[in-house]
Amino acid sequence: MTVTSTQARSAETATTVLDAVIIGAGISGMYMLHRLRALGLKARVYEAGTDVGGTWYWNRYPGARVDIESQEYSYSFSEELEREWKWSERYAAQPEILRYLNHVAERFDLRRDMVFNTRIASAHFDEASNTWQVATDTGEQITARFCIAATGCLSVPNEPRFEGQDRFTGPTYHTGRWPHEGVDFTGKRVAVIGTGSSAIQSIPQIAQQASEVYVFQRTPNYSVPAHNGPINPAVTEGWLASREENRQLQKVSRAGFIFSNPGGLLATQTGDNERREVFESRWAQGGFSVQSAFADIGVDPVANAMAAEFAADKIREIVKDPETAEKLVPKGYPFGAKRLCVDTGYYEVFNQDHVHLIDLRETPLTTITETGVETTEAGFEVDAIVFAIGFDAMTGALSKIDITGREGLSLTQAWAEGPKTYLGLMITGFPNFFTITGPGSPSVLSNMIVSIEQHVDWLTDLIGYMTGVGIALIEPTLESQNAWVDHVNEIAGHTLYTQANSWYLGANIPGKPRVFMPYIGGVGAYRELCTAVAANGYMGFKLRRA
Ligand code: N01
Secondary structure, eight states: OOOOSSOEEOTTTOEEEEEEEEEOOSHHHHHHHHHHHHTTOOEEEEOSSSSSOTHHHHOOOTTOBOSSOTTTSSOOSOHHHHHHOOOOBSSOBHHHHHHHHHHHHHHTTOGGGEEOSOOEEEEEEETTTTEEEEEETTSOEEEEEEEEEOOOSSOSBOOOOOTTGGGOOSOEEEGGGOOTTOOOOTTOEEEEEOOSHHHHHHHHHHHHHOSEEEEEESSOOOEEEOOOOBOOHHHHHHHHHTHHHHHHHHHHSSSSSGGGSOOSOOGGGSOHHHHHHHHHHHHHHOGGGGTTSSTTTTTOHHHHHHHHHHHHHHHHHHOSSHHHHHHHSOOSSOTTTSOOEEESSHHHHTTSTTEEEEETTTSOEEEEOSSEEEESSOEEEOSEEEEOOOBOTTTHHHHTSEEEOGGGOBHHHHTTTSOOOBTTTBOTTOTTEEETTOTTSSGGGSOHHHHHHHHHHHHHHHHHHHHHHTEEEEEEOHHHHHHHHHHHHHHHHTSSGGGSOOGGGTTTSTTOOOOOOSOOSOHHHHHHHHHHHHHTTSTTEEEEEO
């Protein structure tokens, strides 16, 4: 079947015919649509939510905000867009980011090719027609030459699996699926289960309203202060004045934002006083800059222990009650090996009398009852429970769709031992199926928006090339995929990241294979690799003419 660039919806089959189906209307789906339209392709986005925004649509919990500075966490593809949008805070909060994404959707008239309230249920590659046969949960059938998963890395909430949870008679919330109308906790007793980024951002906000807050912590996380505040207009002007240069710096940087490049110093070769000064100045600067204070923090256990000790001292300094402080100090895994959190008043909140920390390592959670949460030691009566227990990261969204490639190979089978991709972009056996910021790419170890733009631009070039020279199909060879998977694992193995039970490794989901999913080689190096692959005739891929 030849797919034309004009939309045809055949009355006989009621099949929607597209060039490309894009799954998800988050930051990646929005930009992908924009680029494919410019190529003259008929593309359409399908989205389960009622509107655009992806992660910023779903994660509306109190305190949700980006932890990369706002200007850096914005699209770069349109200079006009960048100049006309003014961020109000150093780290924008969720409502402002969602307003921005709505603005982008309107400005580029994206919604006219978006279908909301609709999930993609299945996507099967049809070898006879070289097309993807896609079905929605509303019964729509779509045939498309390209299928693009813009499904996000942290979009499927980790399901609560607590004994007795259904008995609880009060309301429960998951930070990743927060009610749109908000929640008023005024005067309520609230349990928060989990102490990852979502909890660390929301607990100080919840504590402003609640009468009692019980924080159930299984593993303490390292958190650094955001030092958030209104953006100084001079900072915005400075950013815009050097816009080209700044955007270029992001592209070649380690993690897609300017401060992510480690300084030249090694912690282990720096004197005690100077090392302390460097850490202090990074702490004062705020955000992720602490993690990149020294080049050896992520790879050398001795250097890492120095960063860990500095962070622990800070916790002991901030939290007045020594026992609580000690419980909050992470132990047993390297600094930064679980994703570093960036907070506003997290440790300070434990100095308030109505905020209580329950250490589940000492007293495990046994059950949820009609009226609260019980541990091996005590019962806590609460009016509401907040599950801040994270996501089925990186593979969760794809595993929820029935995807089959050539010869009926299902993605579940192909990824039974963990995700395998070439460059995080494609999977052997799944021609013309693309994963934006998929496993095996820098994705969650980077400023997502920079990595998204890089993938979308690369894919747009590829699709433009295929269309231009009459290539029907592309997929990676098994050898190139295997080599990439080995490379991803090998360099992760040189770091301390694999030494923590993190969601990077799938450790938070029972039964998930333990594989380090993102590519840790750095945004700049990865971009160079992808560019070289394209420049060398899409090296490592098989391309087939129609
Ligand atoms: O989820 P998490 P998150 N019993 O997986 C605990 C991004 N993000 O939503 O560590 C008790 O980090 C679990 O404990 P443990 C960011 O990339 C960004 O907070 O498994 N506890 C952990 O404490 C982030 O990393 C921002 O022992 C249980 C917590 O729940 C990612 O999203 C803001 C449990 C889950 O922490 C995920 O963050 C928010 C159980 N059965 C999120 N199961 C920004 O700032 C789980 N836990 C941009």
